[in-house]
Amino acid sequence: MEQRDPLFSDEPEDTQIAILKATFDALAEHGYADLTIDRIGQYFPKSQGLIFYHYDGKDDLLIDLLDHLLERFEQIGMPVSDEGDSETRLRSLFDQVIPETSEQPDQKYEKVLIELRTQAAQDEEYQKCFNQSHDIFRESVQQIIQDGIESGDFRETDPDLVADFLVTLVSGDIFERVTTGSRRSILSELDNYIEYRLLADKEHNEDELNNT
Amino acid sequence: MEQRDPLFSDEPEDTQIAILKATFDALAEHGYADLTIDRIGQYFPKSQGLIFYHYDGKDDLLIDLLDHLLERFEQIGMPVSDEGDSETRLRSLFDQVIPETSEQPDQKYEKVLIELRTQAAQDEEYQKCFNQSHDIFRESVQQIIQDGIESGDFRETDPDLVADFLVTLVSGDIFERVTTGSRRSILSELDNYIEYRLLADKEHNEDELNNT
Structure with missing residues (x-):
């Protein structure tokens, strides 16, 4: 990260x-x-x-804090979105949100994010704020996948399904780190996913796969 | 599911x-x-x-509820663990925890699980309970991957890293469903991960991949 x-x-x-x-x-x-x-x-x-x-009170204050935190999260998807090939852009995006095992982040940001996001299960205003940021991040991923398919860097996949899969993985990673206290990293297996599943030059048995 | x-x-x-x-x-x-x-x-x-x-009070009661909920979660990994080939066992395991898009589960169980698991960020007793169940589920996944590699169903991977990746994905899926209210399903892309990344008969360019 x-x-x-x-x-x-x-x-x-x-x-x-x-x-x-x-x-x-x-x-x-x-x-x-x-x-x-x-x-x-x-x-x-x-x-x-x-x-x-x-x-006005705690709720008002928390919604303002949430906006402030999410603004930061939303910036993550932006700066890398037009430079380099799709593989590099995708890896850069994940490097910003998933830490290496050896890193020792204090995780305060992630912890507060999870605390607030759990409230989205009960509170529609929280859910609305989170879903907006979530969609921005998801669209960045989806766009990179789509660009990669068009440029021939990535094999043919459904960019929506791949984006959902990857965004779910990022959410899970943050949630796991905050709640288990573990410092395992999913980065290397994420690299393998990109390599085996997304990269076009690993394509093989295309006909067989299309039939499944 | x-x-x-x-x-x-x-x-x-x-x-x-x-x-x-x-x-x-x-x-x-x-x-x-x-x-x-x-x-x-x-x-x-x-x-x-x-x-x-x-x-004795709310905390005592919640820890007992947590034990009760996690007992159920821990049972999930068990029944399928010795029947069928590794691919079938792995898919059965995920079918039990990840719903199809068309399903309309009330998600009460998942919601309560997320509410309590978020407390594990603050409370060591919660973290201990969750980590124990988490490890049981993770070990089930890891064992299936390892068996699959040994039987030749799966290609050579690091079962620990693959298990971390998959468990993170399941956590993310539950967290996403509860907090976003979305009914997207990651099952079909998970199938693709299994197919492209894990299954041995999709293996190709082995030498090239070993060099990356």
Whole structure:
């Protein structure tokens, strides 16, 4: 996984950003179920009253944090989308979201993302926010697959089904890392999937496969 | 996905099971963050006092529910483990955990599982319970891959890496279904992964692949 810029600076000057950072830190430490404005206040260097000046309450604040986090997630798909061949673009995309085994990320970002995304099971507003980012990421993957098929880099597949498969894998990877504490990496087997299943020069037995 | 027995009967006779069912129903409806003994009581036809007779409190009750849910999950890997060729065993295993697109499962079981598993990010006792089931499922997959390589059904791969990849995919599938509300299915692309990546009779360009 490539080195990322920190999501927040250590001491944000903007009060609203400082509140978001405090909420983020409190969520990473205590989880959604145990989050209170008091707990958020412990990570906020200024008066707690300012939180209520900027936000109607916890729910309002969390939706704003979610927007802030997802903006970052949505940027991931963008910068690589037009450079290089499809295989390189696809690998670059996954390098940004899946860490190597040897890396020791603090996973705060992923942890907070999972905490909030689990709320999407109950809350339509969360689900709407997440689904929007999810679709952007999924479309990036789908576009790369489609471009690769058109350029002849990739064999003929259904880009929608491949994109669903890969996006599911990324979700699973984040969820597994956060909840199991494991540092196994799926990157090398993902490489094998790309190589055996997607790359056109590995194509073989085409007729036989078309019949299955 | 094969039809599964319901996790609980409609009106369990055993009081303790009835409490677990009430907790399960309350969790599926309200989520972990909004779960209270009062809410659980609304799904329990007898006196709320009985909940405290059987359990020290919410945490104690949830760990017991988790054990109950995971017991079921752990059974999934077992029955198919010795019958048929490796490809059939692998497909049977995934048929039990991944639904077809056309299916309309109520997903209560998956929802509750995700709610509780997200707590494993904060709580070591939850993490320990989940990791144990997770390892059992993962070992089933790994064993099938290894058997398949030995019997010549599958090509040479690292069974550990393939198992991690597949288990991550299953986790992602459950997490995606619960949080996005989507009914897309990854089953057909999973079939393609099995076909192109795992099956030995699709093997080709072996020397070239070994050099990459």
